[in-house]
Amino acid sequence: MLTYGEFTKMGFKLDFIKFKELLLFAENQLNIKVRRYYEFHDLKTDLEFRKNAYKRAIAFQILYMDKQAVSTADDVANKPTSVSQSIGGTSVSKSFGSNSSSSGSNSAETSAISLEALNQLSGTGLLSRGICYD
Template identity: 40%
Template sequence: MAYLTYAEYIDFGCTDFAADGFEKLAAKASGFIDSQTRDFYQLNDLETDIPYRRDKFKKAIALQIEYMYLSGASSSYEANTPQTWSIGRTSVSESSRYSNTGRNEAPSIISDDAILALSGSGLLYRGVKG
């Protein structure tokens, strides 16, 4: 289930790209953000929710779509590129963005910007509901 339209995505000021690829990314992004929010909007109506929380959620979806579009990865498999590769006698090593030790650590498919957008919304709460 996609929670965001292409027009809403553009309204958030995200990277403009061909609308024909949007639906696939929106569906995947919605699933990733659902996993972070414990499927809150699978159980509650997004459109009738308070605007503050609804808008933060939609912005997180937009940022997740942008992250996947710009990185060229829509799965954790695609996000994990090698840091060292060789062709013949030429070898290229990239420093790790995820570890100051240089070890190859897997980046998250979840956008840090999307998580920041959800901050303060209550949607990232991990406690037990009573």
């Protein structure tokens, strides 16, 4: 759906091999959020603003996955929430926030989706959870 040329034209930088590795994962994660809309509708003939927003969301999702070193919700759920290192009498800890399993939330809610990708989809109707009565 998103080409490497479109990705770089948006101003994003990532080598082609990494882009190709993460593209399918990014599309799969966003497909879940948009209720598989583009499995039933043609992206090429969709409204220009929605098509562009979806492609930007994929681009941001790719960058997020690369930066966070995650590809799936399992990767997010299993990522450590803190790292500690001790040398002699000195100890340093880095906290990354809490994952769903440590916060007591339902682990089925764990998501690998970038907040910026969701922001790109906002206002497009793709995140709507309404019921169609056709």
